[in-house]
Amino acid sequence: MSGLTAALAAFVHQPGWPQTLPDEAVRIIKTGFADTLATLVAGRDEPVVQIARQFVAARHPAAGASSVLLGRERLNAADAALINGTAGHALDFDDVALGGHPSTVLVPAVLAAAEEVNASGAELLRAYLVGYEVWAELFSRETDAYHLKGWHPTAVLGTVGACAAAAYLHRLPLAQIEHALALSASMASGLVANFGTMTKPLHAGRAAACGLEAVQFAKLGLTAAPDVFEHHAGYLAALSPRGHADRTSPCPQLGSTLRILDYGLSIKKYPTCYATHRVIDGVLDLKREHGVEASRVKAIRARIGVAQASMLRNHAPVTGLEAKFSLEFAVASALVHGRVGLNELTDSVVNEVPIRALMQRLDISTDDSRCTVEPIFAMNDRVQLELDDGRVLDSGDIRFARGNAKLILSEQEMRTKFMDCTQRQSDIDREALWGHVSLLEQVSSARALAAA
Secondary structure, rough: OHHHHHHHHHHHHOOOOOOOOOOHHHHHHHHHHHHHHHHHHHHHOHHHHHHHHHHHHHHHOOOOOEEOOOOOOOOHHHHHHHHHHHHHHOOOOOOOEOOOOOHHHHHHHHHHHHHHHHHOOOHHOOOHHHHHHHHHHHHHHOOHHHHHOOOOOHHHHHHHHHHHHHEEEHOOOOEEEEEEEOOOOOOOOOOOOOOOOOOOOOOOHHHHHHHHHHHHHHHHOOOOOOOOOOOOOHHHHHHHOOOOOOOOOOOOOOOOOOOHHHHHOOOOOOOOHHHHHHHHHHHHHHHHHHHOOOHHHHEEEEEEEEEHHOOOOOOOOOOOHHHHHOOHHHHHHHHHHHHOOOOOOOOHHHOOOHHHHOOOOOOEEOOOOOOOOOOOOOEEEEEEEEEEOOOEEEOOOOOOOOOOOOOOOOHHHHHHHHHHOOOOOOOOOOOHHHHHHHHHHOOOHHHHHHHH
16 A cells, blocks of 8 residues: 555554653643543533534434443444534633644544543543544645635544544554545535634534544445545645645654644633634733723734634624634723633623723734744734823733643643633532543543543
């Protein structure tokens, strides 16, 4: 076999890593598990999650081995992953990397598949890493920003990543892995136009579910193209209308180096589109350092990247869901309330008179530079506040948001977010769950983790 499709399948079949993964890789993956389980629990009761549950129930699904929303309900793996992935992304509070949200796809897919085969915690870590590295390989082959083309990387790259992780856990034969990956490529889809609606979190749930379904189809004997990723009418070509995707180069990094050590995971401090986070940090810093009162802000100027601006489509949001993709709201909430948290992302707060007044005072300009670490971002963001006394407060260049993979949160800050996200669910033993995830490599089985 030769070509990219065959190379990806060979890697999934036999990654070639040492038995013990690097400590830093393990730390990053456990961070992804902890953050996803926290945001999954926090998003349990969101309307989109209830709709997903109703959708699954209407199909009369068979009971299975995979847990739903960390509760007692068990469904087949794909249905459980659909619901769990949607919940993890419902609040847009989950981690970021590779142009999208890796863990809200990979963790639900890995957990659902691992419960089926009763894999150990150490195998969960390795399966996640397989999915992440396949996602990273595909992401690295396109120079054009997916978001500007209308593609949501969480959906189009995540589906293949989830399939890779599940195929690894199921120990599929090499030929079946190739078919599963090729099928998942045909199942991958998700549009930026649906940002700010219930459909965006469904992207994550569907990506996780489709990845698992592709594995099940392959196990039953369904076949697919052996060159789907490199073909001139295949996956990468379809996602790259300008033809800039690299479909021909070999991928020697797979199995020899770990891209997760380069890209890592960025943890969100705010439940809004990650494109807002640098500016939020800048506004909060200026407010704190200068004691800025929102009523004294005459004008606000923010400079962000082109792709960032394209995602932040809601300039006059009226709902909390729309406000997640509004830089105007993010800035106004930071100035009026001194925070941008789950309590602020509500319809009532979005429509407060001071919030709406400040949203009209923001002027957004774009910078076409590209960050060398996060290509969908500009090299730096910047924000200025003009006050009614003529002073202009300037954040200066903001390179990374707090919580970024290059500016990581402390373990205590991670624990605080985890506990905040899970505090309202009385059926969750938060301390036990945190302890299990913190020592995931020592957990005996995925079922034991779910039972926690």
